[in-house]
Amino acid sequence: MNDFFLANNRSITIKVLGNDVEVKQLQMHNFDIWSPIASPIRDSLKQSDYSDLIGAGLVKDYGAHVFQLCSLCTNTEIETLLDLAESDPLEFSHLFQHVIDVNGAYFKEEIRPGLQTRKKKGVVEQTWFDSFQYLIAYGHRHDDILQMTYGAFVGYLKAAEKYQRNRGKFDSNIIRAAHHADKKGFTTFQDELSKH
Structure with missing residues:
Protein backbone atom coordinates (compact mmCIF):
# COMPACT_ATOMS: atom_id res chain seq x y z
CA MET A 1 0.00 0.00 0.00
CA ASN A 2 1.31 3.45 -0.83
CA ASP A 3 1.84 6.45 1.45
CA PHE A 4 -1.42 8.13 0.45
CA PHE A 5 -3.39 4.95 1.16
CA LEU A 6 -1.87 4.88 4.66
CA ALA A 7 -2.16 8.60 5.39
CA ASN A 8 -5.79 8.85 4.23
CA ASN A 9 -6.92 5.82 6.24
CA ARG A 10 -8.22 4.15 3.11
CA SER A 11 -9.65 0.67 3.01
CA ILE A 12 -10.27 -1.82 0.24
CA THR A 13 -13.47 -3.65 -0.63
CA ILE A 14 -13.27 -7.25 -1.76
CA LYS A 15 -15.87 -9.82 -2.76
CA VAL A 16 -16.23 -12.75 -0.38
CA LEU A 17 -18.79 -15.30 -1.51
CA GLY A 18 -20.59 -12.59 -3.47
CA ASN A 19 -20.71 -10.10 -0.61
CA ASP A 20 -18.71 -6.88 -0.29
CA VAL A 21 -16.28 -6.95 2.64
CA GLU A 22 -14.40 -3.82 3.64
CA VAL A 23 -10.83 -4.43 4.85
CA LYS A 24 -9.68 -1.55 7.05
CA GLN A 25 -6.35 -0.37 8.42
CA LEU A 26 -5.49 -0.73 12.08
CA GLN A 27 -5.43 2.58 13.94
CA MET A 28 -3.48 4.01 16.85
CA HIS A 29 -6.48 4.87 19.05
CA ASN A 30 -7.14 1.19 19.75
CA PHE A 31 -3.56 -0.08 19.55
CA ASP A 32 -3.90 -1.63 23.00
CA ILE A 33 -6.78 -3.77 21.72
CA TRP A 34 -5.43 -5.03 18.41
CA SER A 35 -1.69 -5.24 19.13
CA PRO A 36 -1.89 -8.26 21.50
CA ILE A 37 -4.09 -10.00 18.94
CA ALA A 38 -1.88 -9.19 15.94
CA SER A 39 1.53 -9.60 17.57
CA PRO A 40 1.73 -13.43 17.51
CA ILE A 41 0.60 -13.42 13.89
CA ARG A 42 3.28 -10.87 12.96
CA ASP A 43 5.93 -12.85 14.81
CA SER A 44 4.95 -16.00 12.91
CA LEU A 45 5.02 -14.17 9.57
CA LYS A 46 8.62 -13.02 10.14
CA GLN A 47 9.79 -16.45 9.02
CA SER A 48 8.14 -16.26 5.59
CA ASP A 49 5.72 -14.38 3.36
CA TYR A 50 2.01 -15.13 3.53
CA SER A 51 0.66 -18.03 1.51
CA ASP A 52 -2.49 -20.13 1.78
CA LEU A 53 -0.44 -22.84 3.53
CA ILE A 54 1.01 -20.31 6.01
CA GLY A 55 -2.50 -18.90 6.56
CA ALA A 56 -3.86 -22.38 7.33
CA GLY A 57 -1.04 -22.86 9.84
CA LEU A 58 -1.83 -19.53 11.50
CA VAL A 59 -5.52 -20.48 11.77
CA LYS A 60 -4.48 -23.79 13.35
CA ASP A 61 -1.94 -22.27 15.78
CA TYR A 62 -3.56 -18.87 16.50
CA GLY A 63 -7.19 -19.32 15.46
CA ALA A 64 -8.67 -16.98 18.06
CA HIS A 65 -6.17 -14.27 17.14
CA VAL A 66 -6.78 -14.68 13.41
CA PHE A 67 -10.58 -14.45 13.69
CA GLN A 68 -10.47 -11.52 16.13
CA LEU A 69 -8.05 -9.66 13.86
CA CYS A 70 -10.17 -10.28 10.77
CA SER A 71 -13.25 -9.10 12.66
CA LEU A 72 -11.46 -5.92 13.81
CA CYS A 73 -10.25 -5.17 10.28
CA THR A 74 -13.49 -5.94 8.44
CA ASN A 75 -17.18 -5.27 8.77
CA THR A 76 -17.75 -8.98 9.46
CA GLU A 77 -18.72 -10.72 12.71
CA ILE A 78 -16.52 -13.49 14.11
CA GLU A 79 -19.31 -16.07 13.71
CA THR A 80 -19.54 -15.29 9.99
CA LEU A 81 -15.75 -15.58 9.67
CA LEU A 82 -15.80 -18.94 11.46
CA ASP A 83 -18.51 -20.18 9.08
CA LEU A 84 -16.50 -18.95 6.09
CA ALA A 85 -13.32 -20.69 7.30
CA GLU A 86 -15.22 -23.93 7.73
CA SER A 87 -17.20 -23.82 4.46
CA ASP A 88 -14.49 -22.33 2.21
CA PRO A 89 -11.01 -22.29 3.80
CA LEU A 90 -9.39 -20.96 0.63
CA GLU A 91 -11.78 -18.01 0.45
CA PHE A 92 -11.09 -17.26 4.13
CA SER A 93 -7.36 -17.49 3.49
CA HIS A 94 -7.66 -14.89 0.73
CA LEU A 95 -9.61 -12.59 3.05
CA PHE A 96 -6.95 -13.04 5.73
CA GLN A 97 -4.22 -12.26 3.20
CA HIS A 98 -5.96 -8.96 2.37
CA VAL A 99 -6.05 -8.12 6.10
CA ILE A 100 -2.29 -8.75 6.28
CA ASP A 101 -1.58 -6.78 3.08
CA VAL A 102 -3.70 -3.75 3.99
CA ASN A 103 -1.91 -3.65 7.34
CA GLY A 104 1.53 -4.42 5.96
CA ALA A 105 2.98 -1.45 7.84
CA TYR A 106 2.52 -3.50 11.00
CA PHE A 107 2.99 -7.05 9.74
CA LYS A 108 6.04 -6.39 7.58
CA GLU A 109 7.89 -3.75 9.58
CA GLU A 110 11.43 -4.42 10.67
CA ILE A 111 11.77 -1.91 13.51
CA ARG A 112 8.90 -1.26 15.88
CA PRO A 113 8.38 2.23 17.29
CA GLY A 114 7.30 2.87 20.84
CA LEU A 115 8.07 0.69 23.79
CA GLN A 116 11.58 -0.73 23.60
CA THR A 117 13.20 -2.24 26.67
CA ARG A 118 16.87 -1.45 27.07
CA LYS A 119 18.89 -3.36 29.64
CA LYS A 120 22.08 -1.24 29.58
CA LYS A 121 22.80 1.14 32.43
CA GLY A 122 22.28 4.78 31.66
CA VAL A 123 19.94 4.19 28.72
CA VAL A 124 16.40 5.41 29.29
CA GLU A 125 13.50 3.17 28.29
CA GLN A 126 11.44 4.63 25.45
CA THR A 127 7.67 4.60 25.84
Missing part, protein backbone atom coordinates in the same frame (compact mmCIF):
# COMPACT_ATOMS: atom_id res chain seq x y z
CA TRP A 128 4.75 5.30 23.53
CA PHE A 129 4.49 8.72 25.16
CA ASP A 130 8.00 9.43 23.89
CA SER A 131 6.94 8.53 20.35
CA PHE A 132 3.82 10.69 20.64
CA GLN A 133 5.85 13.58 22.09
CA TYR A 134 8.33 13.27 19.26
CA LEU A 135 5.53 13.76 16.73
CA ILE A 136 3.96 16.54 18.81
CA ALA A 137 7.31 18.36 18.75
CA TYR A 138 7.07 18.30 14.95
CA GLY A 139 3.59 19.82 14.89
CA HIS A 140 1.19 16.88 15.23
CA ARG A 141 -1.59 16.99 17.80
CA HIS A 142 -2.34 14.21 20.27
CA ASP A 143 -5.89 13.67 18.98
CA ASP A 144 -4.66 13.58 15.39
CA ILE A 145 -2.03 10.96 16.26
CA LEU A 146 -4.66 8.74 17.86
CA GLN A 147 -6.75 8.89 14.66
CA MET A 148 -3.79 7.92 12.46
CA THR A 149 -3.50 4.50 10.97
CA TYR A 150 -0.58 2.53 12.29
CA GLY A 151 1.09 2.87 8.89
CA ALA A 152 0.72 6.66 8.90
CA PHE A 153 2.04 6.81 12.47
CA VAL A 154 5.16 4.86 11.53
CA GLY A 155 5.56 6.92 8.34
CA TYR A 156 5.41 10.21 10.24
CA LEU A 157 7.88 8.92 12.83
CA LYS A 158 10.34 7.96 10.09
CA ALA A 159 9.87 11.34 8.38
CA ALA A 160 10.46 13.22 11.65
CA GLU A 161 13.59 11.16 12.35
CA LYS A 162 14.88 11.84 8.83
CA TYR A 163 14.18 15.55 9.23
CA GLN A 164 16.01 15.58 12.57
CA ARG A 165 19.05 13.80 11.08
CA ASN A 166 19.16 16.20 8.14
CA ARG A 167 18.74 19.18 10.44
CA GLY A 168 21.60 17.87 12.60
CA LYS A 169 23.86 17.62 9.54
CA PHE A 170 22.88 21.12 8.47
CA ASP A 171 23.53 22.56 11.94
CA SER A 172 26.91 20.83 12.21
CA ASN A 173 27.92 22.24 8.82
CA ILE A 174 27.01 25.73 10.01
CA ILE A 175 29.03 25.26 13.18
CA ARG A 176 32.00 24.03 11.18
CA ALA A 177 31.72 26.92 8.72
CA ALA A 178 31.52 29.38 11.61
CA HIS A 179 34.51 27.83 13.32
CA HIS A 180 36.77 27.77 10.26
CA ALA A 181 35.73 30.94 8.46
CA ASP A 182 37.07 34.41 9.00
CA LYS A 183 34.53 37.18 9.58
CA LYS A 184 34.16 38.01 5.86
CA GLY A 185 33.86 34.35 4.85
CA PHE A 186 31.22 33.70 7.51
CA THR A 187 29.25 36.80 6.48
CA THR A 188 29.28 35.53 2.88
CA PHE A 189 28.12 32.11 4.09
CA GLN A 190 25.23 33.68 6.05
CA ASP A 191 24.25 35.75 3.00
CA GLU A 192 24.10 32.56 0.92
CA LEU A 193 21.84 30.91 3.52
CA SER A 194 19.51 33.92 3.47
CA LYS A 195 18.95 33.54 -0.31
CA HIS A 196 17.41 30.06 0.05
Whole structure:
Protein backbone atom coordinates (compact mmCIF):
# COMPACT_ATOMS: atom_id res chain seq x y z
CA MET A 1 0.00 0.00 0.00
CA ASN A 2 1.31 3.45 -0.83
CA ASP A 3 1.84 6.45 1.45
CA PHE A 4 -1.42 8.13 0.45
CA PHE A 5 -3.39 4.95 1.16
CA LEU A 6 -1.87 4.88 4.66
CA ALA A 7 -2.16 8.60 5.39
CA ASN A 8 -5.79 8.85 4.23
CA ASN A 9 -6.92 5.82 6.24
CA ARG A 10 -8.22 4.15 3.11
CA SER A 11 -9.65 0.67 3.01
CA ILE A 12 -10.27 -1.82 0.24
CA THR A 13 -13.47 -3.65 -0.63
CA ILE A 14 -13.27 -7.25 -1.76
CA LYS A 15 -15.87 -9.82 -2.76
CA VAL A 16 -16.23 -12.75 -0.38
CA LEU A 17 -18.79 -15.30 -1.51
CA GLY A 18 -20.59 -12.59 -3.47
CA ASN A 19 -20.71 -10.10 -0.61
CA ASP A 20 -18.71 -6.88 -0.29
CA VAL A 21 -16.28 -6.95 2.64
CA GLU A 22 -14.40 -3.82 3.64
CA VAL A 23 -10.83 -4.43 4.85
CA LYS A 24 -9.68 -1.55 7.05
CA GLN A 25 -6.35 -0.37 8.42
CA LEU A 26 -5.49 -0.73 12.08
CA GLN A 27 -5.43 2.58 13.94
CA MET A 28 -3.48 4.01 16.85
CA HIS A 29 -6.48 4.87 19.05
CA ASN A 30 -7.14 1.19 19.75
CA PHE A 31 -3.56 -0.08 19.55
CA ASP A 32 -3.90 -1.63 23.00
CA ILE A 33 -6.78 -3.77 21.72
CA TRP A 34 -5.43 -5.03 18.41
CA SER A 35 -1.69 -5.24 19.13
CA PRO A 36 -1.89 -8.26 21.50
CA ILE A 37 -4.09 -10.00 18.94
CA ALA A 38 -1.88 -9.19 15.94
CA SER A 39 1.53 -9.60 17.57
CA PRO A 40 1.73 -13.43 17.51
CA ILE A 41 0.60 -13.42 13.89
CA ARG A 42 3.28 -10.87 12.96
CA ASP A 43 5.93 -12.85 14.81
CA SER A 44 4.95 -16.00 12.91
CA LEU A 45 5.02 -14.17 9.57
CA LYS A 46 8.62 -13.02 10.14
CA GLN A 47 9.79 -16.45 9.02
CA SER A 48 8.14 -16.26 5.59
CA ASP A 49 5.72 -14.38 3.36
CA TYR A 50 2.01 -15.13 3.53
CA SER A 51 0.66 -18.03 1.51
CA ASP A 52 -2.49 -20.13 1.78
CA LEU A 53 -0.44 -22.84 3.53
CA ILE A 54 1.01 -20.31 6.01
CA GLY A 55 -2.50 -18.90 6.56
CA ALA A 56 -3.86 -22.38 7.33
CA GLY A 57 -1.04 -22.86 9.84
CA LEU A 58 -1.83 -19.53 11.50
CA VAL A 59 -5.52 -20.48 11.77
CA LYS A 60 -4.48 -23.79 13.35
CA ASP A 61 -1.94 -22.27 15.78
CA TYR A 62 -3.56 -18.87 16.50
CA GLY A 63 -7.19 -19.32 15.46
CA ALA A 64 -8.67 -16.98 18.06
CA HIS A 65 -6.17 -14.27 17.14
CA VAL A 66 -6.78 -14.68 13.41
CA PHE A 67 -10.58 -14.45 13.69
CA GLN A 68 -10.47 -11.52 16.13
CA LEU A 69 -8.05 -9.66 13.86
CA CYS A 70 -10.17 -10.28 10.77
CA SER A 71 -13.25 -9.10 12.66
CA LEU A 72 -11.46 -5.92 13.81
CA CYS A 73 -10.25 -5.17 10.28
CA THR A 74 -13.49 -5.94 8.44
CA ASN A 75 -17.18 -5.27 8.77
CA THR A 76 -17.75 -8.98 9.46
CA GLU A 77 -18.72 -10.72 12.71
CA ILE A 78 -16.52 -13.49 14.11
CA GLU A 79 -19.31 -16.07 13.71
CA THR A 80 -19.54 -15.29 9.99
CA LEU A 81 -15.75 -15.58 9.67
CA LEU A 82 -15.80 -18.94 11.46
CA ASP A 83 -18.51 -20.18 9.08
CA LEU A 84 -16.50 -18.95 6.09
CA ALA A 85 -13.32 -20.69 7.30
CA GLU A 86 -15.22 -23.93 7.73
CA SER A 87 -17.20 -23.82 4.46
CA ASP A 88 -14.49 -22.33 2.21
CA PRO A 89 -11.01 -22.29 3.80
CA LEU A 90 -9.39 -20.96 0.63
CA GLU A 91 -11.78 -18.01 0.45
CA PHE A 92 -11.09 -17.26 4.13
CA SER A 93 -7.36 -17.49 3.49
CA HIS A 94 -7.66 -14.89 0.73
CA LEU A 95 -9.61 -12.59 3.05
CA PHE A 96 -6.95 -13.04 5.73
CA GLN A 97 -4.22 -12.26 3.20
CA HIS A 98 -5.96 -8.96 2.37
CA VAL A 99 -6.05 -8.12 6.10
CA ILE A 100 -2.29 -8.75 6.28
CA ASP A 101 -1.58 -6.78 3.08
CA VAL A 102 -3.70 -3.75 3.99
CA ASN A 103 -1.91 -3.65 7.34
CA GLY A 104 1.53 -4.42 5.96
CA ALA A 105 2.98 -1.45 7.84
CA TYR A 106 2.52 -3.50 11.00
CA PHE A 107 2.99 -7.05 9.74
CA LYS A 108 6.04 -6.39 7.58
CA GLU A 109 7.89 -3.75 9.58
CA GLU A 110 11.43 -4.42 10.67
CA ILE A 111 11.77 -1.91 13.51
CA ARG A 112 8.90 -1.26 15.88
CA PRO A 113 8.38 2.23 17.29
CA GLY A 114 7.30 2.87 20.84
CA LEU A 115 8.07 0.69 23.79
CA GLN A 116 11.58 -0.73 23.60
CA THR A 117 13.20 -2.24 26.67
CA ARG A 118 16.87 -1.45 27.07
CA LYS A 119 18.89 -3.36 29.64
CA LYS A 120 22.08 -1.24 29.58
CA LYS A 121 22.80 1.14 32.43
CA GLY A 122 22.28 4.78 31.66
CA VAL A 123 19.94 4.19 28.72
CA VAL A 124 16.40 5.41 29.29
CA GLU A 125 13.50 3.17 28.29
CA GLN A 126 11.44 4.63 25.45
CA THR A 127 7.67 4.60 25.84
CA TRP A 128 4.75 5.30 23.53
CA PHE A 129 4.49 8.72 25.16
CA ASP A 130 8.00 9.43 23.89
CA SER A 131 6.94 8.53 20.35
CA PHE A 132 3.82 10.69 20.64
CA GLN A 133 5.85 13.58 22.09
CA TYR A 134 8.33 13.27 19.26
CA LEU A 135 5.53 13.76 16.73
CA ILE A 136 3.96 16.54 18.81
CA ALA A 137 7.31 18.36 18.75
CA TYR A 138 7.07 18.30 14.95
CA GLY A 139 3.59 19.82 14.89
CA HIS A 140 1.19 16.88 15.23
CA ARG A 141 -1.59 16.99 17.80
CA HIS A 142 -2.34 14.21 20.27
CA ASP A 143 -5.89 13.67 18.98
CA ASP A 144 -4.66 13.58 15.39
CA ILE A 145 -2.03 10.96 16.26
CA LEU A 146 -4.66 8.74 17.86
CA GLN A 147 -6.75 8.89 14.66
CA MET A 148 -3.79 7.92 12.46
CA THR A 149 -3.50 4.50 10.97
CA TYR A 150 -0.58 2.53 12.29
CA GLY A 151 1.09 2.87 8.89
CA ALA A 152 0.72 6.66 8.90
CA PHE A 153 2.04 6.81 12.47
CA VAL A 154 5.16 4.86 11.53
CA GLY A 155 5.56 6.92 8.34
CA TYR A 156 5.41 10.21 10.24
CA LEU A 157 7.88 8.92 12.83
CA LYS A 158 10.34 7.96 10.09
CA ALA A 159 9.87 11.34 8.38
CA ALA A 160 10.46 13.22 11.65
CA GLU A 161 13.59 11.16 12.35
CA LYS A 162 14.88 11.84 8.83
CA TYR A 163 14.18 15.55 9.23
CA GLN A 164 16.01 15.58 12.57
CA ARG A 165 19.05 13.80 11.08
CA ASN A 166 19.16 16.20 8.14
CA ARG A 167 18.74 19.18 10.44
CA GLY A 168 21.60 17.87 12.60
CA LYS A 169 23.86 17.62 9.54
CA PHE A 170 22.88 21.12 8.47
CA ASP A 171 23.53 22.56 11.94
CA SER A 172 26.91 20.83 12.21
CA ASN A 173 27.92 22.24 8.82
CA ILE A 174 27.01 25.73 10.01
CA ILE A 175 29.03 25.26 13.18
CA ARG A 176 32.00 24.03 11.18
CA ALA A 177 31.72 26.92 8.72
CA ALA A 178 31.52 29.38 11.61
CA HIS A 179 34.51 27.83 13.32
CA HIS A 180 36.77 27.77 10.26
CA ALA A 181 35.73 30.94 8.46
CA ASP A 182 37.07 34.41 9.00
CA LYS A 183 34.53 37.18 9.58
CA LYS A 184 34.16 38.01 5.86
CA GLY A 185 33.86 34.35 4.85
CA PHE A 186 31.22 33.70 7.51
CA THR A 187 29.25 36.80 6.48
CA THR A 188 29.28 35.53 2.88
CA PHE A 189 28.12 32.11 4.09
CA GLN A 190 25.23 33.68 6.05
CA ASP A 191 24.25 35.75 3.00
CA GLU A 192 24.10 32.56 0.92
CA LEU A 193 21.84 30.91 3.52
CA SER A 194 19.51 33.92 3.47
CA LYS A 195 18.95 33.54 -0.31
CA HIS A 196 17.41 30.06 0.05
